[in-house]
Amino acid sequence: MSQMKLKQGQMIRLPIRSLGINGEGVGYYQKQVVFVDEAIPGEYVAVRITEVKKKFARGNIQRILKRSSSRVTAPCPVYQECGGCQLQHIAYPMQLRLKRELVEEAFSRYTGKEGLPIHETLGMEEPWSYRNKAQLPVQKQQGKVVMGMYSPSSHRLIDMKGCLVQHPVTDRILDIARRTLADLSIPIYDERKHLGSIRHLVVRYGFETKEAQLVLISKENPLPKEKVLQQELIRRIPELVSLVVNHNPQRTSLVFGEKSRVLWGQSTMAEQLGDRVFHLSAPAFFQLNPSQTVRLYNEVMNAAGLTGHETVVDAYCGTGTIGIWLAQKAAKVIGMDTIAEAVVDARENAIANGIDHAEYHVGAAEELLPRWADEGFRPDVVVADPPRTGLGNAFIQALIRTQVARFVYVSCNPSTLAKDCATLVQGGYQIRTIQPVDMFPQTAQVECCVLLERVTE
Numbered sequence: 001m002s003q004m005k006l007k008q009g010q011m012i013r014l015p016i017r018s019l020g021i022n023g024e025g026v027g028y029y030q031k032q033v034v035f036v037d038e039a040i041p042g043e044y045v046a047v048r049i050t051e052v053k054k055k056f057a058r059g060n061i062q063r064i065l066k067r068s069s070s071r072v073t074a075p076c077p078v079y080q081e082c083g084g085c086q087l088q089h090i091a092y093p094m095q096l097r098l099k100r101e102l103v104e105e106a107f108s109r110y111t112g113k114e115g116l117p118i119h120e121t122l123g124m125e126e127p128w129s130y131r132n133k134a135q136l137p138v139q140k141q142q143g144k145v146v147m148g149m150y151s152p153s154s155h156r157l158i159d160m161k162g163c164l165v166q167h168p169v170t171d172r173i174l175d176i177a178r179r180t181l182a183d184l185s186i187p188i189y190d191e192r193k194h195l196g197s198i199r200h201l202v203v204r205y206g207f208e209t210k211e212a213q214l215v216l217i218s219k220e221n222p223l224p225k226e227k228v229l230q231q232e233l234i235r236r237i238p239e240l241v242s243l244v245v246n247h248n249p250q251r252t253s254l255v256f257g258e259k260s261r262v263l264w265g266q267s268t269m270a271e272q273l274g275d276r277v278f279h280l281s282a283p284a285f286f287q288l289n290p291s292q293t294v295r296l297y298n299e300v301m302n303a304a305g306l307t308g309h310e311t312v313v314d315a316y317c318g319t320g321t322i323g324i325w326l327a328q329k330a331a332k333v334i335g336m337d338t339i340a341e342a343v344v345d346a347r348e349n350a351i352a353n354g355i356d357h358a359e360y361h362v363g364a365a366e367e368l369l370p371r372w373a374d375e376g377f378r379p380d381v382v383v384a385d386p387p388r389t390g391l392g393n394a395f396i397q398a399l400i401r402t403q404v405a406r407f408v409y410v411s412c413n414p415s416t417l418a419k420d421c422a423t424l425v426q427g428g429y430q431i432r433t434i435q436p437v438d439m440f441p442q443t444a445q446v447e448c449c450v451l452l453e454r455v456t457e
Contacts, residue, residue, distance in 0.1 A: 006057045010049045016041050019098045023086025023444030034059055038089050040068040070094035076164050083152035085442040096121040099446040103436050106414035111422045118434040122295055127441030130289045131166045135202040135255055138188055145182040165442055170205045173212055176236050177201050184229055189219050197224055200255050207290045208272035212239035215282045221247040230264050242266045244282045256283050276324055278349050285318045289439045296437045297325040303408045303451035306330050310380035315365035320346030322383055324353055333358040336365050366394035373402040383408045390416030400427035409450045417448055430455050
């Protein structure tokens, strides 16, 4: 019997089998994959098909025929419009279970191995108000200055009066900045006309240090009414230690432009993880959930198995956070990054923490590692926390060629993580542990720390 192709507008009944990487429910109708927003694995739902593609279809729930016991009412008033979170309708213990299953499914698909050592997801006691940074677009809507998130698959800005996953101080600073722009009639950027000034507001807040940095992303430089704007922001935001203007004059969807200028205060703000302090410039990458970052870095420490005698390479080092965390138990740390400003930050952070056995280089790990290997250098442990796109084949081949005994891979993307691990296994490595960590509760994202060891004959 031939398979009936789904049609837009068609009503079907569907059992939900698993969670998709974007937080949607996944079901199968006559072997065709159907993604259903806000459906939970284990539910049976009546669905209206909204989109049909060659390899999948999408649909919306019309009725829940069998309800999950883990279904809850999302507390956020704009949850369904905003798109910043995807799992608020799922009770937190179930979120943690589903994230482990996402990791399990990715490794099964790419490695072909079952029964891998995947631990339970490390969650938070209080899975709200955890984010230390927000960057929100600003618009003028019906004469009002608004800011928020773009609705999924659209360019419609959803006005947010506060975000439940942001730290309350971050929310407050954003709102003060928005109101100050409105009070002073500072021109807001209009992307259609490519006119106006302020495009985005970016706030970072130190949970431990209580310091805040505000970045005004502007098409114009200098800003209109710059001096009075500066004075008002300083007066209204007591936590502020760094006020920065980033100039982005291009027609682009990128948030940051190439040049930043300190308008007032310091060029950096400080944040502390455990007993380590980090100084962060405006564009610097830093983990968004400080309390879970400590747990993640402790998992990295455990996986690295350091005794005080090892040389550790921190590839993709950024501002040096992981290497500086490991330095307390390493004989030497060598970090590298392709972004020169990040390497400067890493060196300064090492000095600030009294670490004199770390060195940092500008360059790509896949180029530096083989070159050093040819000169006789062999690190004991390599740690990498790459972008979502993964390691890249050049880096993987460099690891295999250098015959690094222990590799700790930190990733925020289970698919690229599992794919890279499959290649490393073929190259002579064995997966020892996989530890999921919930860095972003209420969202579909999951971080992992994986230990791979070289198999010796």
